[in-house]
Amino acid sequence: MPRFWVVGEANVDGSIAKISTEVATLARSLAADAGAPDDIAGIVVAADPARAARELAAFVPRVLAVADPTAEGHAWAVPTAESVAAIVNEDADGIALIGAGPDGRDVAGTLAALTGRGVLANAVGVRWDGRLVVEMSAFGGKLVTSSGFTGPGGIVTIRPNMVTAEPLGSAGEVVDHAPAAEPTLPRVIVRESVAEAGAAVPIEEARIIVSGGRGIGGPDGFELVRDLASELGGAVGATRAAVDSGWIPYSQQIGQTGKIVKPQLYLALGISGAIQHKVGMQTAETIIAVNRDPDAPISEFADLLVVGDLFEVGRALLVALRGRSG
């Protein structure tokens, strides 16, 4: 059995989630560095896994497609973890890699209990150095720790945007695989799935994020944030203060109690950069801040700080960007 297992997550439309293609790309390089480039496979569990499995096979040489009827109409993580556990448990040294989003966490936790394997969560770097070495950000980003498993196998959850997904030269094969023989864990019924307007690209996957904080002043102020995000082809983010004020939904919150993001560009408008927010965005490649206060904490970790009124600078930026594209 392969050493490295990529647990694939499907989007609502049945396509493979972007994070799973990144995890697959990363797992491929680990397998290569471990001297066993073919020692890797994907697993997709769904009522109808065909599309996600086929799409994941563009990134790994083999994908097990597990058709589990209980994965529909029930919370997905538990049936998924049961099938993954049955597969991974066939070898003691199997390592399961999963995206670090809310669904991936649920799978990882359930899988940990079912397999007794250790978990290293929210990896910001993973390498093979005679053993698996997992880098994680600790203490609000003050430290990066390197950790390993004390036993042969393990479970790792991977933060989005750690690597750029790269497909294989020629697509891998999809193999049908039976779900775990007997469900032992209770299924949770999904009575209804509701789609909310505006929840387009998950913010963790966005390449560019334009984010607003307390300085935005109200829900109307987010119009400018949205305009800039749309002009840059990015997503809208927010601080907890803006979310708690009801200006924007919780799904867009970045920071300690919200999402952890790693975009190419983080444009922070009216955000002071307190530690609770910083932990969610400090690994962005480029951080640009617009703030009235030149001494705000964000002045210590932004690449560029424009001191001024965020609405004036934001509108001028919108004009400048539109001038460029037009």
Place this chain on the structure above:
Amino acid sequence: MHIVVLTKPVPDPAAAAERLGPDLRLDRAASPAVVNGNDEYALEAALKLMEAHGGEVTILTMAPPNATDTMRKALAMGATRGVLVTDPALAGSCVRSTDEVLAAALRELTYDLVFSGFDTSDGNAGVVGAAIAARLRLPYLSNAAKIEPDPEAGVVRVRRITATGYDLLEAPMPALVVCTQVLGEPRYPSLKGIMAARSKEIATRSVADLGLEGAVGGAVATTAVLDSQKPASRGATRVVRGTAEDGAREIVELLESRRIV
């Protein structure tokens, strides 16, 4: 309605004094401890349900002995009693030990619901709730934005936040629910609550009490920190003052030079 809330003392993130000890474990003496922020949302949700349905709220903590200080704060908010699992052998515990210990402690309690926070600000893993649910074969309802127990029907309904909206979940009780901030701001302890908390019971359990001697703790951890480094420096911040147009031009130039636009 009896709810057990998992709470953990963590180094106060606002104090920003966290550090690793020479054994590469978190030096818990280096920072003032507070109740993990996400656990306070879970506790608040439990207290509101207790007020609506009657019953009790027990807080369950695995931590060093001085955790009773932060547990008193949770009791001052209104929790009925506390259970502290504490044992020198638990220092350096991994995720597996943590969920095994908490699951064993829960086996000694009766409850309709177990609440956990979304994650902890020190470990951030956010996987212990799912692992406990699996060990105890409890229905697992995560990412909750709304929790509605129906004691007559014996079920709990949860609005679970998803990537595109939300799911309405339903499961029989007892069940484990992972709470989010959307459930509402935690209350401040009242003076009366603080006074009352002083005499509330905090029962303690050791690893031996739970029948887990040799099976859990730092000595049998499934993971280990190998080393730690300071993250790569981001470099100096360029600060621009002037007109809004100057600022906008600087931003565009940086975006162009880094090929972002």
